[in-house]
Amino acid sequence: MKRILIIEDDLNIAELERDYLQLNGFKADIVQDGAQGLQRALTGKYDIVIVDLMLPNKDGYEIIKEARKNLDIPLVVVSARGEDISKIRGLEYGADDYLTKPFSPGELVARIKSHIKRYERLKGNSRGASEVLTHAGLEIHTASHQVSVNGREVQMTAKEYELLLFLASHPNMVFSKEHLLSAIWGDDYFGDTATVAVHIQKIRKKIEKDPSNPEFIETLWGTGYRLTSNYRG
Amino acid sequence: MKRILIIEDDLNIAELERDYLQLNGFKADIVQDGAQGLQRALTGKYDIVIVDLMLPNKDGYEIIKEARKNLDIPLVVVSARGEDISKIRGLEYGADDYLTKPFSPGELVARIKSHIKRYERLKGNSRGASEVLTHAGLEIHTASHQVSVNGREVQMTAKEYELLLFLASHPNMVFSKEHLLSAIWGDDYFGDTATVAVHIQKIRKKIEKDPSNPEFIETLWGTGYRLTSNYRG
DNA sequence: ATTATTGTTTAACATTTTGTTATATAATGA
DNA sequence: TCATTATATAACAAAATGTTAAACAATAAT
Structure with a gap:
């Protein structure tokens, strides 16, 4: 379950936010003081932080600026209408998003979800996150190790699958046979690059x-192989 | 330099966006057709994609959904006011941000910058260094070894690519055939400089x-060759 | 233990790239 | 201008590289 920190001095708003987030399966804590909020954020216990701009002790900009030095989780700024100029400043300080009050609770939830998704996508072990790799008719289901072409399933052996997955995980990049050999067979593997060609x-x-x-x-003569995501008409 | 793809059928808006982004040091391409836009996005040549929701052939939702399968770069949705309900849908499909027209160009640029910053922060800044070399219509993608002129892809052999890359990596510098021979073919290579000329x-x-x-x-008589990054009327 | 499957090596073959040569064209300077 | 020199172009020969099938080895399954 994802944990959210809400730094907001207006308790009515804060609780409204918390309730909606909880209804959607999040766990949310509220801090009403800026300085304290920054401290809590820095504990590293949260997956996302929502910060109001106007706060006692330490305003939203400072919190974002300070927090960003040590955190790469999503930081979302919230402010009252009319402070729009600050929008850009907030983003420049390192915020990931900006919401203007009043906003619909649904929008808040949607944005939070979206930020969490993106964060996991980008942080998540390089590829495990996305379950299905698709390249113009070619589908690789990483969970089941199934490969299909235009809907037709194709049986791959382990090495074949590994090699294909590697290429598909780095679309548009050229790899020499040597590179593929050490990437798939291991750095210390003694073996001929012909093996790669055969596979x-x-x-x-x-x-x-x-x-x-x-x-x-594709084959790039004298260079290597490349799986291109370009459609070729 | 960061490359941005703008998928937008209204050319006025697209060009306005492009101009502002260019003023801020980005390189931006425009595609007016949805299906084509998706294809271009999937080439992997862009650092960020801006998509309008209403498009001919393939709407913004579909583009986001499809593109997200293979891309983890920031995808920003843009739409006319009044389509606000779709805001949430766009984000759920995998968009990273949502802007409602009309927006100030400053805001667009600020958001783009913010997304690029975040992406690099989360990716560990590994990519994006010198992936694409550009010289007035000539593009060299070092990861894929793809070369294109005014958007048209051109097939290069390994030696041709090496030689071109060398020249493009040192724009405006003149190299004698001897110099190029030892730089590309190796210091100890026995061979005629005519080879360079032929290549x-x-x-x-x-x-x-x-x-x-x-x-x-360019040829500099009695001196060598030079790849110039200047346009010449 | 036997069989089936998968992985590796080999070698003949096909293809592409590369370098050389010959000839044509263009630039330079007396 | 004309001779001289440098570069451009095209065709060809040589070398490098990739493909393929088939034999062999290793592994997994029955």
């Missing part, structure tokens, strides 16, 4: 319509 | 409109 061939046989004219895994 | 020809054939009157790779 590429086997993958192509399975996923390409015309393996001698590959659509997905 | 220059081959590159010119691919990237120059009129290879006998080259715009990119």
Whole structure:
């Protein structure tokens, strides 16, 4: 369960926010004092922080600025209408989003969810986060290790899958056979790069319509292989 | 320099956005068609994408949804006032931000900057360093080894690519054929400098409109070759 | 233990790239 | 201008690289 810190001196607003967030499965704490809020944020116990701009002791800008030095979690600024100029300043100080009161609770929740999703997407172990990789008809389901082309499922062996997944995880990047060998087989592996070529061939046989004219895994002569996400008409 | 893709059918708005972004040091491309926009976004050549909601062929929601499968860069939705309900939907589909027209150009730029900052912060700043070299219409994508001229992709062989990359990495500098030979072919290479000349020809054939009157790779008689980043009337 | 599956190596073959050469064209300077 | 020199172009030969099938080895399954 995600934990949210609300730094807001108006208790009515703060509780409204908390209630809505709780209804949506979050756990939210309220702090009414700016300096205290910054301290709590820095404990690292929260997944996201919502900060009001006008606060006793330490205003929202300062909190954002200070917190950002040590936190990369989403920081959302909230302020009363009319302080719009500060919007830009808030963003420049390191806030991730800006909401103007009054806002609908639904919007708050949606934004919070969106920020959490993005944060996990970008932080999450490089690829495990996204479950399905898609490149123009090619689908790789990382959870089930299933691969399909235009809806038709294709059986991959372990090495084939690994190699394909690696290429698909780095679309548009060229990798030499040596690079692929050390990436998939391990740095210390003794072996010929021909192995890579053979596996590429086997993958192509399975996923390409015309393996001698590959659509997905391109060969760059003298350079390596590349899985391109470009459609080619 | 960060590259931004603007998917927006209203050319007035698109150009306004582009101009402001360019004034702020970004490079921005415009696509007016939804389906085409998605394709361009998926090439992986952009650091951020701005999408209008109402588009011909493929609307903003679909673009966001599809693009998000393969991209973790910031996706910003833009829409006319009154479509506010969709705000939440856009965010749920994977957008990173939402702007309602009309917005001030300053705000657009501030948000874009903020998104880029966050992205780099969360990605660990690993990417984005010198991924794309640009010289007046000529683009070299070092990750994918793709070269394009005015948006059209051009196929390069390994040696051609190496040579072009070398020249483009040192714009405005003249290199003798001897220098290029030892830089690309190696210090100990036995071979004629004619080889360099021939490769220059081959590159010119691919990237120059009129290879006998080259715009990119100039010949300096008795001295060598130079890739100039200046336009020449 | 036997069989089936998967992975690796080999070698013949096909393809692409690269370098060389010959010839044409253009620039330079007397 | 004309000879001289440098560069451009095209065609070809050589080298490098990639593909493929098939034999062999290793691993997993029955």
